[in-house]
Amino acid sequence: MSDNVDTLIEELREEAERDRPTEDTPEIGIVMGSDSDLDVMAGSESGRPGAYDALTEKLGFAEQTSYEDPPEARFTFETFVVSAHRTPELMYAYAETAEQRGLDVIIAGAGGKSADLPNMTASIAYPLPVIGVPVQEKSVDSVIGMPQGAPLTAVDAGKSFNAALSAVQYLARQHDELRDRLVEYHEGLQDGVGEVSRDLHELGTPAFKQRDE
Amino acid sequence: MSDNVDTLIEELREEAERDRPTEDTPEIGIVMGSDSDLDVMAGSESGRPGAYDALTEKLGFAEQTSYEDPPEARFTFETFVVSAHRTPELMYAYAETAEQRGLDVIIAGAGGKSADLPNMTASIAYPLPVIGVPVQEKSVDSVIGMPQGAPLTAVDAGKSFNAALSAVQYLARQHDELRDRLVEYHEGLQDGVGEVSRDLHELGTPAFKQRDE
Amino acid sequence: MSDNVDTLIEELREEAERDRPTEDTPEIGIVMGSDSDLDVMAGSESGRPGAYDALTEKLGFAEQTSYEDPPEARFTFETFVVSAHRTPELMYAYAETAEQRGLDVIIAGAGGKSADLPNMTASIAYPLPVIGVPVQEKSVDSVIGMPQGAPLTAVDAGKSFNAALSAVQYLARQHDELRDRLVEYHEGLQDGVGEVSRDLHELGTPAFKQRDE
Amino acid sequence: MSDNVDTLIEELREEAERDRPTEDTPEIGIVMGSDSDLDVMAGSESGRPGAYDALTEKLGFAEQTSYEDPPEARFTFETFVVSAHRTPELMYAYAETAEQRGLDVIIAGAGGKSADLPNMTASIAYPLPVIGVPVQEKSVDSVIGMPQGAPLTAVDAGKSFNAALSAVQYLARQHDELRDRLVEYHEGLQDGVGEVSRDLHELGTPAFKQRDE
Amino acid sequence: MSDNVDTLIEELREEAERDRPTEDTPEIGIVMGSDSDLDVMAGSESGRPGAYDALTEKLGFAEQTSYEDPPEARFTFETFVVSAHRTPELMYAYAETAEQRGLDVIIAGAGGKSADLPNMTASIAYPLPVIGVPVQEKSVDSVIGMPQGAPLTAVDAGKSFNAALSAVQYLARQHDELRDRLVEYHEGLQDGVGEVSRDLHELGTPAFKQRDE
Amino acid sequence: MSDNVDTLIEELREEAERDRPTEDTPEIGIVMGSDSDLDVMAGSESGRPGAYDALTEKLGFAEQTSYEDPPEARFTFETFVVSAHRTPELMYAYAETAEQRGLDVIIAGAGGKSADLPNMTASIAYPLPVIGVPVQEKSVDSVIGMPQGAPLTAVDAGKSFNAALSAVQYLARQHDELRDRLVEYHEGLQDGVGEVSRDLHELGTPAFKQRDE
Amino acid sequence: MSDNVDTLIEELREEAERDRPTEDTPEIGIVMGSDSDLDVMAGSESGRPGAYDALTEKLGFAEQTSYEDPPEARFTFETFVVSAHRTPELMYAYAETAEQRGLDVIIAGAGGKSADLPNMTASIAYPLPVIGVPVQEKSVDSVIGMPQGAPLTAVDAGKSFNAALSAVQYLARQHDELRDRLVEYHEGLQDGVGEVSRDLHELGTPAFKQRDE
Amino acid sequence: MSDNVDTLIEELREEAERDRPTEDTPEIGIVMGSDSDLDVMAGSESGRPGAYDALTEKLGFAEQTSYEDPPEARFTFETFVVSAHRTPELMYAYAETAEQRGLDVIIAGAGGKSADLPNMTASIAYPLPVIGVPVQEKSVDSVIGMPQGAPLTAVDAGKSFNAALSAVQYLARQHDELRDRLVEYHEGLQDGVGEVSRDLHELGTPAFKQRDE
Structure with a gap:
């Protein structure tokens, strides 16, 4: 495995060991299979808005970029690239530590016909809920088709904006x-x-x- | 609910209470889920002609834009944006008042895979007939697939021009x-x-x- | 051409020449491409109900089986088998004489991937309105896909019951x-x-x- | 509108006015477009298990069948048939009163190609979260395809069992x-x-x- | 019917009555539903080559443009626009007179989802063989799906070039x-x-x- | 290669060398990829009729089963199983000798998604015309999709009956x-x-x- | 995690540590997502033959069921059930130890629309080659659609028999x-x-x- | 047959007769149906990388362009255009001589809906393994759908890069x-x-x- 990936995994595991107050950890985790999915998962100026836009512009969330120095906003999210097929170990570590790192819900997007990231993340992060975002139309089947006993819910192709709204709908039951x-x-x-x-x-x-x- | 939507709903209900002569009310109502559907539903210079073009240029209808001041033409239509998923109350009010407001047939268009506007309009406006226009190819299934007992007929994706011809074919049985x-x-x-x-x-x-x- | 077809065509043309009172002619004509479509177009006990069931059981129509001896019911319909690909001349004669024979709307059903009967009937019977019934799922595209300027509206695959409701919705604007x-x-x-x-x-x-x- | 539907609507509105303790109201509402969807939405002995089975057998929920006499179990759900196309007013009343009646999440299932119930329920019950269950494979597109700004998440065709697991995953963040x-x-x-x-x-x-x- | 169409029909019928030597009549008739199909049916410089290119450049045929003044080439073809849905009478006349006017095979192309021209031409021109060309990918099903007893063979979407080769393969059995x-x-x-x-x-x-x- | 296949290939090549009168050789060759295709390619009592039924019952052809002892009927056909993927050499030999063995047209059917037999037969037997029969719905694309310059025409899935009619339509131009x-x-x-x-x-x-x- | 799964994982890791001669370890590993896939992956008497049949009956392999007591046959395979979505840890351990446990190629099959097992196995077992078997038609896209850099090759839906032939084709380059x-x-x-x-x-x-x- | 093709075939057969050391013959053969497939099969600067890029840039292979003068690199590949439908004899000769010419695995790509080259190459080159590359999305079915007994494995549409990785995964078992x-x-x-x-x-x-x- 590569050094870059190894270090990331270590940091995730360390963060999972720490005991930070709920207010300091992100409520929502956004992961995507490749940085080429970023326009869909975050939103783009030339295309349609995405989860980043929904969370920051519409619902007052802030993006958390450092474990040491969380934003002041009460509700936050984090963003990672995690490839199921190129870095399965990183995906495993991300999903396995998600609940301990304080996340309440994961929004996971992937493109292509073998869009396995949302599904595998949901299987490993269980019982944490995961909302899958098929990044392309052809990813819908792969994302939505989970077998019985392996829960995941999905939004339509490319609609990470709605995934963010749905995630906040669940958080809103408590807040x-x-x-x-x-x-x-x-x-x-x-x-x-x-x-x-x-x-x-x-x-x-x-x-x-x-x-x- | 928003003020803009509230006022519109009120006006529709008021108009339904009024007792205007048939000649003054529009025969055809055109509704669409978003103003981004307007090029398909009305027709566009760069794309293909639509219901507006068929009704005005080919068949001598006029568009009615004010309840108080109907056009002189004997046959008229009206045009509204009504979103099933963003403004369900407005859709409900539009469809519920349609027959009382003098309409004889509704042409309802919507895009996307959940193109519910034509179907819900038909269900609420019943027994007024509704012609559904799938604004995109991927909207065809959602528009055409009504269950038994809930009538709606549909034209091909994007063909609001033909929907207008069909609507007038029915009116022509009387005129x-x-x-x-x-x-x-x-x-x-x-x-x-x-x-x-x-x-x-x-x-x-x-x-x-x-x-x- | 076959004698059977020739005689039928002649009879249709003769009926078109006659001048019968509106009350004596059927309002609705039901045509289908083959008698194997009858279960879908009329309804069947083992399958789902169809246009025949909707018109007779739910809406009080009677089936007209003889030009000389129309039923007493005020509203009636007639039923024919007309194959676009096997008997194009019969289809032509049926559609060409439809309006003169007193029909107000035609419900036309066909199966297979080349379900041309509804479309051709609509093209020839124009300006009489035609509601197309795709007898099979795979007939939907062929029935709905009419080009601009050639109006036809369609119901979902197999739903002749709804086609009958729609046809009566239009007649109900006058009755x-x-x-x-x-x-x-x-x-x-x-x-x-x-x-x-x-x-x-x-x-x-x-x-x-x-x-x- | 029918008397049966009218009374149901009234009862839903009355229940919404009442002020019952959270423990007495159901957390989850299950609605479906027709009782023919019950095998998929609840589960069946000959087919695969469904939401009813997941909630009662696996997760200790009880079904609430009377507002006056809730079950003793801490976590409960209710079950209704609500047709978007046959009883739009009932659907509207169900969704509009859902949050006030104490529900935290709705599981809504519908079949056919125009499977509008989950989508319309989500639009009206907003900001209450709704999980859509396409009852048939051909219902997937209609259920998942919500436009931007109208959140709904969906499971795979027929998998109401997983929808129940997902719903409880969200409730589990608090319990x-x-x-x-x-x-x-x-x-x-x-x-x-x-x-x-x-x-x-x-x-x-x-x-x-x-x-x- | 329009005068333009009437005159064309008359001329076709007159030509059918004439008794011209085989050498003077075209072997192949090319018809298409609209002149917008011409680039596909004949071939275009910017797109791919078509039937016109195959027949003239590769196989030495000439296009016959006047009944009175046939080209000197031994083997010829003619080209017409014939719309099944806009000019059913013209289509009927073209197909009905085809054999008498000396044609040995017809290449018929149409676009859209209701691409009925090849099928109806085959049904009316029978027993003359017809090769159908779906002008668009979405026309394939409608063209190929003929019912039993109604022969037509088809090439792939847009491949009028191959249709011409196939037509000449049959003629080559005699020449x-x-x-x-x-x-x-x-x-x-x-x-x-x-x-x-x-x-x-x-x-x-x-x-x-x-x-x- | 297997002995059975070797001997068949030899016999085909020997027959190609012989100089038999046209009346004694079959006009039509029917080949299929497997004997499991026989019900579709020939016709079956429980299913629908096929090429064998069309040729023998409707059009007076006889099946030729021995090169030495042809049937008395003027028009005949032969039937072989030839697998593109299991016996490519046999397919090659069959197609390469077809014209020399007196055939005028080949009807070739294959099932599955890689239904290559009709296409390869057409490529090798060129300039002899080949009509492809997709034995299953999923074989249609593979059969019809020939590239430019490689002619083949196809009928709808399973319709070998129509393929036989089409083949005879071409022969009928001479007979x-x-x-x-x-x-x-x-x-x-x-x-x-x-x-x-x-x-x-x-x-x-x-x-x-x-x-x- | 469950005890059953834990023990299996431990045993796989132990076996990976051992240093057994090549002749004693299986060349081919067969894994499937559920024992309901066994009829497709192994072959069944009522359905079509599978990988088990190809390896044992056609190619002389034996199934290895005990690490301590390998079969006498020179070439062997092993069979496991490994669910990507229900037991991601087991899948991970199986794939991660595969090469060390002596396997040369893995045949991995999964059904459903989210058939992730073959893909994840290939990603984790890399650089060991994996042949994916989509257990159902609807699994094909999910299995074949790997992103660039993540190799996997696939056979057609249900054809584990061919997957076994392909696997042995590669082994045959050395044997x-x-x-x-x-x-x-x-x-x-x-x-x-x-x-x-x-x-x-x-x-x-x-x-x-x-x-x- | 054309001279160009004849000479190529002869050279392939001659090379097959020669007895060159394994080190001098290419391990991998890359064939494609047309030079228009080259951007997909080799990789292009404007599009995505392909098999050529994977083999040369990532894995140290060299392209062998002359039988007499092989590159110094230990591992090499060769590249040919071979059309199943336009030059079946060349395809046959290429596949038939492949094993004797020293190849260990063939990567075969073709576009269109009748993408027969990979399949026929696999059938003729057997028992040499072949990896099929569908050059277009619409080629996937035709490439993957091999019948039982005719092995071929495939990658996703356009992913010749991955096909190269897979091919080398197999070679890596020995090297x-x-x-x-x-x-x-x-x-x-x-x-x-x-x-x-x-x-x-x-x-x-x-x-x-x-x-x-």
């Missing part, structure tokens, strides 16, 4: 503050639809289109 | 004027095919192609 | 009596769901299951 | 007792695999097969 | 001259593969690639 | 006798549809169904 | 004895085809069929 | 040097993942993205 943020986000969403609907109806199709150009 | 417009439109269509066929045959393939360049 | 029958049918349907839902909830799953055995 | 039950269930599962693996290896293929006959 | 042309074309094709294979092997991959740039 | 048989067969087919259509219409659906029981 | 057995098996296979082909041709279709009944 | 190269390549791969994972985690998503721009 009213998160429930409020979810409701506020939703009202903004509905407001947008309401406004567009009125405009289209009252301006009529050609004027509405012209306005958008 | 000879509309039947005449349908026949006239059709003759023009056939004329075009006849001309192209003769040209291709008589010019031969290379000359026909050159002409088109 | 309040039919609207009432549609509403009455629907209330019965909802009543059934309500009863089952209460029973399942109040008995609990095991007792509910046992009761059904 | 250590449930976490213990999940771990215990899992150890039994692993034990079974270990035993079979040893037997197959040590007996050899023919003897292992013979033993099973 | 040794055509057989020789087929063999000569084939040797050229093989020569190309042989040369490329040797070059790749002897130059090695990088040098071969560089040469091609 | 009026075969054209007459094709027309006669077709009239019988149409007669059947005409009779069923009249019966269904005049008896009405229930009586028609009852009669069939 | 002439195995090459001879492969050739002998193949000649028998070809002999069967040759015999059937001759019989079908010489008996004719009806007599051949009758003989088989 | 420790190759095993070492595989391990070294793998460590580099893992190192890359480890580095990216640490960077993403420690920089956080926005900084990581910025760095990459």
Whole structure:
């Protein structure tokens, strides 16, 4: 195994041994099979928004980048690249230590037809819940098809944004503050639809289109 | 719920209470799940023509944009954005008031794999007929797959133009004027095919192609 | 061409020449590509109910089997086998005479991957509306995929029952009596769901299951 | 609307108004589009086990069948039939009252290609989390394909057993007792695999097969 | 019906009545559903070659553009646009007169999911053989799926070039001259593969690639 | 290579050397990848009819089973099992000698996803025309997908009956006798549809169904 | 983790430490995700033959069931059940020790849409080669879709028989004895085809069929 | 047949007759159906790397371009274009002589839906092992679907890079040097993942993205 991978694994195991207060550990872990999945898993300016955007912009989470120096925000998440097929040991260590490191839910995304990362992570991190994100359309079957006794739930291809909303829906059962943020986000969403609907109806199709150009 | 959506719902319910003459209310209601569906549902200059184009350019309908001030044209339609998953209350109100607001048929389009708007609209607006338009190829299954007892008919992905023709075919059973417009439109269509066929045959393939360049 | 087909075509053309009162002609024409489609198009005791069942049992229509001796019921339908690929002349004659013979809407079903009957019938019977019924799952694409300018709407594979409901939804825009029958049918349907839902909830799953055995 | 449905809706709204202690309300709500989905959603003796089996046999939940007389078990669930396309008002009332009636998570299953119940329930019950169960393989796309901003997570076709495990994984973040039950269930599962693996290896293929006959 | 279409139909019927020597009538008829299919059916400079290219460049056929003034070449073909769904009467007339007008085989192409032109042409022109060309990948099922008793053979999506080769293979059973042309074309094709294979092997991959740039 | 295969190959090559009159050699060769394909390729009593049935019962062909002793019938066919993947040398020899052995057209069927027999036979037997029969639905793509320059036409999955009709359509361009048989067969087919259509219409659906029981 | 699994893992690690002569260790390891895969992976009397049948009946291998007491046959294989999703630790230990325990190639089969066992085994056992067997048609994509850098080759759904042949093809590059057995098996296979082909041709279709009944 | 092809075939047969030392003959043969497959089979700068890149850059192989003058490298491969459908004789000769010419494994790639080259090569070159590379997604079924008794293993569409790794995995069972190269390549791969994972985690998503721009 490579040195880079070895060190990462060691650090994960050390962090699992530590006893940090819940407020300091990330609630959500985001893992993906390759950094080429980052645009889908985090969101991109040219493409559609992702889990990073949902958590930071809509729901007030902060990304935790150092175990020693957690962000001030009460709710946080962490982000890792973990390849099931290239670094199975790293995947194993990540999932095995997840609960002890304080995570409450994992969002795991992978592309390709053999998108095994979400499934294996769910199997190893059990009983921690995992939400699978098929990074490509062709990854849906591989992510969703878990056998009986091996729980995992999935969102549609590429929709890490929704995976983040779902993860926070579960956290919100314990944290009213998160429930409020979810409701506020939703009202903004509905407001947008309401406004567009009125405009289209009252301006009529050609004027509405012209306005958008 | 958002204020914008609340007001819209109220207005729909008020309009349903009013007793306007048939001539003043739209015959056809066009709804879509998002304004990003507008190019497919109305038609676009760069893409293919849609329901708006069929109704206005080919069949003499006008778009009604104000309940107070209906267009002079005898036959009209209205256009709304209504999201099944983001604004279920608005969808409910739209479909529930449709018949009372004078509509005879609804054309409902939605994209994505969970294209529920046409189906839910048909279920709530019943017994008003609804023609579903799958906005994307992947929406076809979701739109067409209604269970027994819940009627809806569908056109092919993206073909809101044909949905408009079908809607008018039904209206034409009561209105000879509309039947005449349908026949006239059709003759023009056939004329075009006849001309192209003769040209291709008589010019031969290379000359026909050159002409088109 | 065969004598049997020739005579049928002649009779259709003669009927088209006659001038019968609207009350005596069928409102709905049901055609299918083969008598092996009859279980799907009409309904069967071992399988699911179809258009025949919907029209006769739920909505009070009668089947018209003789031009000379129409049923007493106000609303009627007729049933024919018409193969696009084996008897194209018969299909042509059926569709061409449909409007003149008093039909208001055609329900056309066909199986296989080249399910052309609904589409060709719609093209020839235009501007009469046609509802296509894909008799098999693999017929859906062929039935729904009409090009721009050639209207047809379709129901899901095998759901001629819903096609009949849809056809009557359109007729009901002119006939309040039919609207009432549609509403009455629907209330019965909802009543059934309500009863089952209460029973399942109040008995609990095991007792509910046992009761059904 | 039917009387049966009306009464059910009223009862749901009344229950939502009541203020019952958390211990007395069900944590999990199971809804399905038709009682023909019950074998998949609850589990069946001839087919594979389902959510009912997972919750009662593996994880110690009891089914709550009366609001007045909740079971003694600390953790409970309720079961309803709710059809999106036949009883949209009932679906609306169920989802809208879910959070107020004390539910923490809903497991919603539907079959067919227009499997809209899980999606609409999630949209209306928001911010309550919903796990969708496609009752048939052809229902997967419709269930999983939610648009951005409308969260829902799904399991594989027919796997309501896993949906129950996933639901309890989330509840277990707050209830250590449930976490213990999940771990215990899992150890039994692993034990079974270990035993079979040893037997197959040590007996050899023919003897292992013979033993099973 | 449109005048353009009427006149075309009349001319086809007149030509069918005439008694022209076999040498003067086209052996092969090429029809397509729309002139937008021409690039696929004839071949295009930017895309891949088609039936026109195969017949004229590879096999010495000429295109016949006037009944009065056939080309000098012994073997000829004609090209028409015939829409099954927009001009069913024209399609009918074309297919019905095909054998009498001297054709030996028809190559019929259509796009979309309801690609009915090849099938209907085969059904009407029977016993004249028809080779169907699905113009798009999604047209394959509709073209190939003929029911028992209604013969048609098909090539792969877009491969009108191969359809022309197949048509000439049949004609070559009667005309040794055509057989020789087929063999000569084939040797050229093989020569190309042989040369490329040797070059790749002897130059090695990088040098071969560089040469091609 | 096996002795059985060696001897067969030798016999095929010897027959190719002989100079038999056209009347004595089979016009059509039927080959299939395995004798498990025989029910599809020849037809079966429990399943649907096949090429053997079409040729012998409908079109007056006889099967030729001995080179020395051909049947008296003017038109004949032969039947072989030839596996592309198990006996590539036999396939090669069969296809390479086909034209010299007097065949005019080959009907080649194969099942599975790698249904290479029709394609390879067409490539080797060139310029002899080959009609491919995908024995299973999953064989369609492999059979139809020939690259440019390698002609083959295909029928739908399992429809060897139609392949036989198509083969005879081509032979009928040279043999009026075969054209007459094709027309006669077709009239019988149409007669059947005409009779069923009249019966269904005049008896009405229930009586028609009852009669069939 | 369960005791059964723990002990198995320990034994695998112990065996890996031992230094047994090559002749005593199995060349091929067969693993499958569940004992319900055994009919596909080993072969069954009612279904088709599998890897067990190919190795023992056709190629002279013996199954090794005890580390202490290996079979006398020079070439052997072992069989285990290893579930990626239920016992990830066991899978890890199996794959990690495979090369040290003397295996030269692993045949790994799994069913379902998330058939991760072959892929994860290949990733962990690297650089030992792994042949994946999708146990069901729907497992093919998940098995074959490995990302760049993570080698695995696959056979068609359910064809563990062929996986065994492929595995032995590789071993045969070092062991002439195995090459001879492969050739002998193949000649028998070809002999069967040759015999059937001759019989079908010489008996004719009806007599051949009758003989088989 | 063409001269170019004839000469190539002759040379292959001559080479097969020669008795060259193992060190001088290529271990791996790479064949593809067309030089348009070269970017996939060898790798391209704009697309993804392929078998050529894996063998030369990662694993120290050299390409052998002349039988007379083999490269100095101990392990080599050769590259040919061989079309199953355009040059079946060349394919036959290539596969038939492969083992005698010293090859240990063949990597065969083909595109299109009738991707027969890998399958036919495997059938003819037997008992030499063949790894099939579907050049396009639509080629997967045709390549993987071999019938029982005809072994071939396949990689995912377009992944000739992995096919090369797999081929070398088998060679590495005999050559420790190759095993070492595989391990070294793998460590580099893992190192890359480890580095990216640490960077993403420690920089956080926005900084990581910025760095990459």
